[in-house]
Amino acid sequence: MTGxxxxxxxxxxxxKRNGSVDPAKFPSEVFELLSIPAFDSGLPQITVGAEIRSTKxxxxxxxxxxxxxxxxxxxAWVVKPTTNHRLIASGEWIVFRDSRFEPGYLRHLLTADRFHRQFMQTVSGIGGSLLRARPAEVAKIKVVLPPKKDQRRIAAILDKADSLRRKRQDAIRLADEFLRAVFIDMFGDPETNPKSFDKGTIRDLVSSANYGTSEKASEQIGQFPILRxxxxxxxxxxxxxxxxYVDLDEASAHKYLAQKGDLLFNRTNSKELVGKTxxxxxxxxxxxxxxLVRVRMNEHGNSHYVSGYLNSKHGKRTLEARAKSIVGMANINAQEMQDIPLLLPPIDLQDKYAGIVDAVQKRLKKHHAFGREADAINAALSEKFFGYIGEKVEELC
Structure with a gap:
């Protein structure tokens, strides 16, 4: 101990012994599921076991x-029950549990720059964005445990700074909920088709669908930023x-550049995240x-409509059901994506929906700018506390 x-x-x-459960064996039981997708909302998914497809x-x-x-x-997410139902989490989380740590302090410590630099040294995988941290290596990292009163003080200060970021996230969440409601109001439930639109597949609305480049990207140098x-x-x-960043010649640029209005589809990821659009x-x-797959629409389709469907609850369920597992990952290729069934509303209605999406996104731009400022404040305060503590321990050890 030092000071x-x-x-x-x-x-x-x-x-180490938090246990597991296969919710499918309890199809009518309600669970609180802390999943990676649910993190952005700040609330767990409240759902029955029959809707959960793997052990948690x-x-x-x-x-x-x-x-x-x-x-x-x-x-990082502190588990705080919102119901009396069983609490479960996806396997993509590393679970930390120790009564000597205030959960709020530990959450900030685990997302601080000093810890993050060590954490990133523990990742492995098949490359790029498919890397995962190895819990056995994470367990070797040393962290600082101050007295409880200091933990509470540090957490309280960082929580105040973090609240600025949460306001931005709340605005984004409300905008997302609004657009989901607009989608259902304009096009109806895709399952029941109450507006009696023609039925077809995404292919009916597509003029081209191309995979991205496999060129090695640079951290700092290149002609074009590359979306991953x-x-x-x-x-x-x-x-x-x-x-x-990546360099592309003229022929490659035609094949691999995204232009305004293109729909981009994530064809390979974890089971929960494949199909992000x-x-x-x-x-x-x-x-x-x-x-990624770059999709361009024909005269019958609007990319915002297709994205709205694939990001709807019905669309997410469809993606999960169609994803094929490969070596711990899931895949939906360009052809399989185009074979996904959906309703075919008139193009003028699709365009009207796209106009609403565009108006909402323009209003959100100021929240994004505010969020960047909040991120900078939070990072500076985090470095002040965790950087200083770490330096003092290193000096005195």
């Missing part, structure tokens, strides 16, 4: 969950905070990586 600080190995903190971890109040998937690393699977959010938005709406072109 009230202890150095703790995470092997003492990672939950059993977690408990006060646990801290850290995502081990590279596109979603730096997501981590740049598309689960709910159909964009995250441009982590970009790489968003419409690219920037004026400047960007390259697309090989795990």
């Amino acid at each position: 009230g600080l202890q150095i703790i190995g995470l092997d003492e903190v990672i939950a 971890q059993v977690v408990q109040e006060g646990d801290v969950l850290l995502s081990k998937i590279v596109p979603h690393i730096r997501r 699977m981590n740049n598309i959010t689960y709910k159909g938005g964009w995250d441009f905070s982590s970009l790489k 968003a419409v690219y709406m920037r004026d400047e072109p960007m390259a697309i990586a090989g795990y």
